[in-house]
Amino acid sequence: MVYFKWxxxxxxxxxxxxxxxxxxxxxxxxxIVNTEVERQELNDWTRMFWATPDDQSVDxxxxxxxxxxxxxxxxxxxxxxxxxxxxGWPPYFKFDTSxxxxxxxxxxxxxAAPEWYAVKHYGWRNEFLSIFPNxxxxxxxxxxxxxxxxxxxIVILTxxxxxxxxxxxRWRRFRRNRIDPVLEELEDSxxxxxxxxxxxxxxxxxxxxxxxxxx
Amino acid sequence: xxxxARLFIICFVLxxxxxxxxxxxxxxxxxxxxxxxxxxxxxxxxxxxxIDEGLEDYSHSLRRRLILLVYVVPILLIGVIVYLVNFY
Numbered sequence: 001m002v003y004f005k006w007x008x009x010x011x012x013x014x015x016x017x018x019x020x021x022x023x024x025x026x027x028x029x030x031x032i033v034n035t036e037v038e039r040q041e042l043n044d045w046t047r048m049f050w051a052t053p054d055d056q057s058v059d060x061x062x063x064x065x066x067x068x069x070x071x072x073x074x075x076x077x078x079x080x081x082x083x084x085x086x087x088g089w090p091p092y093f094k095f096d097t098s099x100x101x102x103x104x105x106x107x108x109x110x111x112a113a114p115e116w117y118a119v120k121h122y123g124w125r126n127e128f129l130s131i132f133p134n135x136x137x138x139x140x141x142x143x144x145x146x147x148x149x150x151x152x153x154i155v156i157l158t159x160x161x162x163x164x165x166x167x168x169x170r171w172r173r174f175r176r177n178r179i180d181p182v183l184e185e186l187e188d189s190x191x192x193x194x195x196x197x198x199x200x201x202x203x204x205x206x207x208x209x210x211x212x213x214x215x
Numbered sequence: 216x217x218x219x220a221r222l223f224i225i226c227f228v229l230x231x232x233x234x235x236x237x238x239x240x241x242x243x244x245x246x247x248x249x250x251x252x253x254x255x256x257x258x259x260x261x262x263x264x265x266i267d268e269g270l271e272d273y274s275h276s277l278r279r280r281l282i283l284l285v286y287v288v289p290i291l292l293i294g295v296i297v298y299l300v301n302f303y
Binding site for chain 1: 218219221222293296297300301302
């Protein structure tokens with residue numbers, strides 16, 4: 001039972017962490033090397049990692065998707081998709097995909113003369129599932145060592161944990177005041193019932209014994 | 216447009232749930248406060264009438280109308296996000 005409880009809460013918090021890690025924005029300092037448009041097949045379950053652009057294309061199983069290719073100062077590769085989130089989830093309300101594409105194309109620089117950009121994005125890159133983070137905005141930064149403090153994430157996570165703590169404290173209080181006394185009462189009455197049952201059995205036993213022949 | 220309608224409906228349902236919950240909670244807090252005020256300070260006349268009168272005042276108060284911010288704030292927030300992401 002204890003293992004089950006730990007497994008349940010472990011899985012629950014893992015899902016919550018994954019949800020926030022996927023949805024909240026992150027910044028990469030990168031050098032943008034290319035922008036391109038590529039046809040994507042979107043007919044399996046990984047469809048949920050792609051945007052649903054507008055009403056007409058809901059039924060389409062393949063469509064063109066814009067990509068932004070970039071390289072980090074350490075030389076790691078970053079590939080972003082560039083899609084509208086529209087009015088859907090996650091709530092970035094991004095409608096300027098084409099503008100961002102133009103900005104990114106304008107930001108392309110070479111290894112010899114690098115220009116560094118902060119790409120704000122959400123989502124995961126996974127090579128096996130062929131999924132890509134979605135770029136939300138780009139802005140030029142002074143150099144490859146710029147550190148961006150994620151104020152928005154700090155605020156959102158603080159509010160979230162405050163809410164969890166508030167619910168948890170109320171649940172504990174509710175349990176202490178309403179559920180524990182009832183359980184104790186049940187336990188007491190169970191004890192009393194089994195005592196009186198034992199007593200009754202004893203009396204019936206004695207009565208039955210009285211019919212047996214005495215040796 | 217379907218996506219916008221869906222967002223609107225979901226937000227409306229959620230905000231209405233929050234609005235109802237906050238309204239009930241706020242009214243109960245006010246009621247408790249009035250009861251305590253009567254018990255500790257007034258202690259004469261009709262207790263029920265005093266509480267009813269206080270709640271009637273509360274119904275017309277600014278504090279109760281401020282709960283409508285539950286609807287206004289998310290809409291403003293969405294507007295700000297749309298501006299910052301697309302036009303800033």
